[in-house]
Amino acid sequence: MDARQETFTAGLVTALPIGLGYFPIAFAFGVAATGAGLSGWEAAALSVIIYAGASQFLALALLTSGAALPVAAFTLIAMNLRHVLYGPALMKAAGGGAGKRHAWLWAWGLTDEVFGAALGEIARGKRFSEAGMFGLGLLPYAAWISGTVAGALAGGGALEGWPVLQAGLGFLLPALFLALLLSILTRPQVPVITVAGLACVAGTLAVSSTGGILGGMVAGALAGVLRRARG
Amino acid sequence: MSGEVLVLALVVGAANWAFRYLPIRFGLGSGGGAGGGDGVLARFLAAVGPAAIATLFVASSLPFVQAGAVAAPLAGTAGVVAVWVWRRSVVLATLAGAVAYAAGFALAG
Numbered sequence: 365m366d367a368r369q370e371t372f373t374a375g376l377v378t379a380l381p382i383g384l385g386y387f388p389i390a391f392a393f394g395v396a397a398t399g400a401g402l403s404g405w406e407a408a409a410l411s412v413i414i415y416a417g418a419s420q421f422l423a424l425a426l427l428t429s430g431a432a433l434p435v436a437a438f439t440l441i442a443m444n445l446r447h448v449l450y451g452p453a454l455m456k457a458a459g460g461g462a463g464k465r466h467a468w469l470w471a472w473g474l475t476d477e478v479f480g481a482a483l484g485e486i487a488r489g490k491r492f493s494e495a496g497m498f499g500l501g502l503l504p505y506a507a508w509i510s511g512t513v514a515g516a517l518a519g520g521g522a523l524e525g526w527p528v529l530q531a532g533l534g535f536l537l538p539a540l541f542l543a544l545l546l547s548i549l550t551r552p553q554v555p556v557i558t559v560a561g562l563a564c565v566a567g568t569l570a571v572s573s574t575g576g577i578l579g580g581m582v583a584g585a586l587a588g589v590l591r592r593a594r595g
Numbered sequence: 596m597s598g599e600v601l602v603l604a605l606v607v608g609a610a611n612w613a614f615r616y617l618p619i620r621f622g623l624g625s626g627g628g629a630g631g632g633d634g635v636l637a638r639f640l641a642a643v644g645p646a647a648i649a650t651l652f653v654a655s656s657l658p659f660v661q662a663g664a665v666a667a668p669l670a671g672t673a674g675v676v677a678v679w680v681w682r683r684s685v686v687l688a689t690l691a692g693a694v695a696y697a698a699g700f701a702l703a704g
Contacts, residue, residue: 472615
């Protein structure tokens with residue numbers, strides 16, 4: 365196994381497709397936020413302080429629909445509950461003795477995509493490091509904030525004249541997840557992946573996209589527990 | 596900035612930070628922590644990663660499937676798989692998938 369330690373620079377490079385994927389989505393958020401009546405500062409503040417894409421779009425819907433603040437806050441917090449699983453899963457993969465002295469800072473960047481990329485790096489033999497986590501988290505966060513600001517400044521319809529570019533950018537995140545999936549794919553993981561995918565589809569169709577994501581993760585992880593218990 | 600937007604952002608942002616950091620702070624998943632060893636929690640956490648990536652792939656792909664377009668998503672998927680098999684690079688495979696999707700979109704359009 366290649367046990368090279370993940371460096372800050374390597375983390376930045378690994379995060380490049382995530383940043384490229386985040387920018388247009390954040391751009392769309394900036395456009396939507398100003399379209400919903402928020403100022404550019406408010407749009408940027410949501411991206412800086414919340415930093416969770418789907419829940420930021422939901423926040424816009426809740427704010428503009430006049431939802432009560434506690435209801436809006438509870439809904440958005442529930443939506444991000446899945447993040448509780450990421451840190452422990454990452455540290456488990458990193459192994460005993462993995463540094464966490466500065467986790468109070470780098471853990472802020474532990475989004476869905478950064479978590480997946482970090483796990484993929486470990487699966488490919490890179491040794492976990494906090495410097496690598498900073499590199500991995502910094503670029504996507506910067507892309508998210510700058511994309512939001514650019515979108516807020518540009519206003520509506522900025523990408524409408526470039527549909528092919530818009531389409532390609534829109535496929536970056538599915539492409540990233542597929543590449544990550546290929547990078548960790550081993551025979552023992554097939555039941556976990558299959559159950560997670562099916563549960564995600566069922567949960568999305570029956571409940572919501574958030575329900576599908578949470579259900580897929582939990583069902584897949586439980587499949588992993590059951591498989592190993594039998595094995 | 597309106598007070599309501601700021602308060603909402605701060606409350607939700609604080610919860611996000613807590614969700615992302617506190618499980619690490621309290622050692623869940625670490626070798627010597629509650630998630631270490633070979634217990635049920637350890638096995639659960641070991642399976643969370645692959646399950647999460649599979650779930651996020653499906654969740655991010657579903658809108659493309661539901662939209663009914665076939666050519667561009669197939670081209671994008673083929674682009675990712677082909678470059679992954681060729682170079683074993685997540686970065687290159689991702690970018691190739693986006694380019695292939697855009698090409699498929701342009702040709703089908």
